[in-house]
Amino acid sequence: MLPIANCVRELRAENGDMTQGELGDLVGVTRQTIAAIEQRRYSPSLETAFRIAKVFNKSLIEVFWFDET
């Protein structure tokens, strides 16, 4: 498993059941990229991480963090 965890899926749910596609459009990436990030198949670029956090009005470190364990 990649060392970086996130709560993107939860944030989508909390924000009016936003879909992966809608979030991708707001961030400027595809829905497959959002899916891969949520499933931790890879961690996003720093730029994509900043943009995702901004959509939810959160700081990057509230959305992404190092997963100890």
Add this chain to the structure above:
Amino acid sequence: MLPIANCVRELRAENGDMTQGELGDLVGVTRQTIAAIEQRRYSPSLETAFRIAKVFNKSLIEVFWFDET
């Protein structure tokens, strides 16, 4: 210019004049990678950004930020 700025060079100076090579060793990347990040030739991966911040006991967002302008 890339949209993400950082204060890595300043942090190295504040921490006993740490060299690019020493920081690279601590982070697990090469000195060329540190040089490229400082010069904003590209922005690091999210993982590399987290590791750099940790070396200086800083939060990622204290070391890297979106450069408005």
Add this chain to the structure above:
DNA sequence: AACCAATGTTAAAGATATTTGACATTGGCA
């Protein structure tokens, strides 16, 4: 049951990050 939106998933191609090895430049110090 049939339909439809959302999500899972994969392969191939493209873009970007990182490494490796090499050589140039600079500044301090013996």
Add this chain to the structure above:
DNA sequence: TGCCAATGTCAAATATCTTTAACATTGGTT
């Protein structure tokens, strides 16, 4: 002056992220 460490820089190779296109699965609704 000559040496040496630190940094700048470049090209080629490798790794990782992202896109595009396609098809499968799931769950809800009519």
